[in-house]
Amino acid sequence: MNNYNKTLFDKIVALQPVVWINSKKQGAEEALSAMDITYEDILDAEKRLQRFAPLIKKLFPETDDGIIESPLVEIPYMKEEVQKTYGRDIKGTMYLKCDSHLKVAGSIKARGGIYEVLKYAEGIAINKGLLEIGDDYSKLADKEFKDFFSAYKIAVGSTGNLGLSIGIISAAMGFNVTVHMSRDAKAWKKRLLREKGANVIEYADDYSKAVEEGRKQCMGDDHAHFVDDENSKDLFLGYSVAALRLKKQLEDVGVKVDESHQLIVYLPCGVGGAPGGISFGLKHVFSDNVKCYFVEPTHAPCMLLGLITEKKSDMHIREYGIDNLTEADGLAVGSPSKLVSDLAEKLIDGVYTLHDDELFKLLAMLKDTQDIKIEPSAASSLLGPAVVGTDKNTTHICWATGGSFVPSDLYLDMYQRGKEYY
Numbered sequence: 001m002n003n004y005n006k007t008l009f010d011k012i013v014a015l016q017p018v019v020w021i022n023s024k025k026q027g028a029e030e031a032l033s034a035m036d037i038t039y040e041d042i043l044d045a046e047k048r049l050q051r052f053a054p055l056i057k058k059l060f061p062e063t064d065d066g067i068i069e070s071p072l073v074e075i076p077y078m079k080e081e082v083q084k085t086y087g088r089d090i091k092g093t094m095y096l097k098c099d100s101h102l103k104v105a106g107s108i109k110a111r112g113g114i115y116e117v118l119k120y121a122e123g124i125a126i127n128k129g130l131l132e133i134g135d136d137y138s139k140l141a142d143k144e145f146k147d148f149f150s151a152y153k154i155a156v157g158s159t160g161n162l163g164l165s166i167g168i169i170s171a172a173m174g175f176n177v178t179v180h181m182s183r184d185a186k187a188w189k190k191r192l193l194r195e196k197g198a199n200v201i202e203y204a205d206d207y208s209k210a211v212e213e214g215r216k217q218c219m220g221d222d223h224a225h226f227v228d229d230e231n232s233k234d235l236f237l238g239y240s241v242a243a244l245r246l247k248k249q250l251e252d253v254g255v256k257v258d259e260s261h262q263l264i265v266y267l268p269c270g271v272g273g274a275p276g277g278i279s280f281g282l283k284h285v286f287s288d289n290v291k292c293y294f295v296e297p298t299h300a301p302c303m304l305l306g307l308i309t310e311k312k313s314d315m316h317i318r319e320y321g322i323d324n325l326t327e328a329d330g331l332a333v334g335s336p337s338k339l340v341s342d343l344a345e346k347l348i349d350g351v352y353t354l355h356d357d358e359l360f361k362l363l364a365m366l367k368d369t370q371d372i373k374i375e376p377s378a379a380s381s382l383l384g385p386a387v388v389g390t391d392k393n394t395t396h397i398c399w400a401t402g403g404s405f406v407p408s409d410l411y412l413d414m415y416q417r418g419k420e421y422y
């Protein structure tokens with residue numbers, strides 16, 4: 001660690017909010033060309049999701065066309081409020097990418113989680129000669145397939161939202177699914193999963209333990225698939241497809257992205273899979289014209305600490321006396337993904353951290369100004385435009401990663417807590 005990082009490190013372990021700019025970032029082309037996952041892999045994932053659209057439409061009619069995608073909305077009143085509250089002039093326009101309102105699972109984790117289960121299902125059905133690529137995949141909803149999938153187990157370790165996405169899609173397809181939940185997982189998420197037909201195992205420990213136990217229970221069983229949030233390339237690719245969809249959405253609203261019109265994206269980070277996959281996709285699509293910042297709570301800055309200590313996934317924040325206790329349940333992770341920390345070191349523009357109080361404040365501000373409901377983890381992205389300096393041609397995208405499934409009474413409590421701070 002150099003001297004600059006030592007000062008930063010001291011602040012992080014003292015639980016102070018920081019903004020870190022990644023001095024090791026490489027140009028997008030250089031960083032991406034060194035990876036063994038490619039742009040073609042993203043296109044392949046998008047094609048797979050299209051093949052599955054008839055099935056998704058049948059199982060989840062609320063998706064309309066079977067493509068699970070979220071709206072992009074401009075949030076001008078929120079921009080004004082953030083400027084006023086934080087005393088910062090925000091240049092450019094501010095948008096919200098509403099994964100909070102993604103159908104089926106209500107969070108960013110629906111992207112990767114659902115994709116991985118679909119890919120697994122496709123693989124085993126093709127292997128057994130029950131399915132061909134050109135088929136109408138809606139047949140996978142038939143009883144014959146449900147019976148077939150019920151002989152296979154799917155397991156995942158989660159702080160909540162990944163569990164919801166894996167549990168909901170797996171149970172709907174007939175898999176025998178088990179979600180290993182960390183102590184941070186909210187009771188309503190466990191309840192909802194059980195209602196949908198998933199097995200839920202609860203741990204008094206943190207996310208790393210839930211993942212470890214899930215992994216252990218699938219080992220050596222050729223009819224079991226463990227969704228590995230810390231390492232999975234399939235999850236990662238499922239997230240990355242968002243970039244192709246975002247490009248189209250920006251074109252539809254006439255937003256240019258080029259050398260003189262930069263895009264800055266603020267992505268809440270837990271283990272790193274979702275923000276990592278999306279950043280990977282965005283850098284492929286927009287190259288150096290997009291900047292990607294990850295966001296973490298001051299009590300769970302695992303990606304940031306992994307990067308600045310250069311230990312990456314080979315550390316847990318508890319080594320530095322940080323307790324991993326935060327109301328941003330989706331971000332309550334002590335050790336970052338290996339896949340993503342290796343990539344983030346070369347690809348992302350920076351990380352900022354914020355206190356939990358700020359999350360509630362931003363959650364309430366968004367409700368008051370734009371009438372949009374999100375959860376605390378997601379609200380972390382809304383501070384980005386106030387802490388990262390920009391010029392007038394910038395399009396800021398705050399990635400709202402979850403929230404529409406939060407029960408109304410719990411949401412009201414969070415909103416009221418936020419109102420105490422502003």
Ligand SMILES: Cc1ncc(COP(=O)(O)O)c(C=O)c1O
Nearest residue numbers: 161270271272273274330401402
């Ligand atoms: C609402 C929300 N936002 C962000 C994240 C971060 O995703 P990841 O853990 O892949 O970094 C999560 C993870 O569960 C989440 O639930």
